[in-house]
Amino acid sequence: QAKQPLAGKQVLVSAGGTQERIDPVRYIGNDSSGKMGTAVANAAAAAGADVTLVATKMLPVLPAVDAVYVTSAAEMHDAMLANFEGADLVVMAAAVADFRPTTVSGNKIKKQSGDDALHLDLVQNPDILAEMGAQKSHQYLVGFAAETNDLVANAQAKLERKGADMIVANPVGYGQGFNTDTDTVTILRPDQAPLALDEAAKTEVASTIVRLAAMAM
Ligand code: C5P
Secondary structure: OOOOOOOOOEEEEEEOEOOEEEEOOEEEOOOOOOHHHHHHHHHHHHOOOEEEEEEOOOOOOOOOEEEEEOOOHHHHHHHHHHHHOOOOEEEEOOEOOOEEEOOOOOOOOOOOOOOOOOOOOEEEOOOHHHHHHHHOOOOEEEEEEEEOOOHHHHHHHHHHHOOOOEEEEEEOEOOEOOOOOEEOOEEEOOOOOOEEOOOEEHHHHHHHHHHHHHHHO
């Protein structure tokens, strides 16, 4: 049983970057590959859980992972909230766009002669993690913090603001964090000293996250 610490548990994971539609051929996106979230889903499945993965990228998953494909933050929000109540462990690894275009143009936006600028109106997306943090009863809630600067301080603030039980802080930038196969993360939990892990494969980091979460549940 030691190898199946999540047997009988429901795990809900998000992965990948959301796409926020501008017009029929364009969107606002980000560099998230979905590798970390998918690795967490697979690690939870290997630990015996029934897993629902809500993702914008479809990467290979174990048979115990039920993958749901979404594109926008709004779709991800609805899919996560629909599965939240029955979940024991939720890991929000997706890079959710903070803003989306206020209106989606029905036709491809054209360049007008004389225009040297185009202004897009953006509106804030719901913060899925914060909403789950405010609603949670028994769920153990894990979020990520991708930071270019002041990693631990920013991630610590996120832990409190979003009502999470764990924040996995990872430095991002060119060649780091997004779309790589390894990560150097620091794990933050309320009332515990930050745990800085050595650089490791995302699959290994995912197993550590799942193991630490299972111990705390
Ligand atoms: O505030 P920031 O985007 O850096 O927080 C990152 C964490 O919050 C990640 O776990 C991410 O999945 C989650 N998040 C969210 N909804 C948003 C923005 C971020 O759930 N709109």
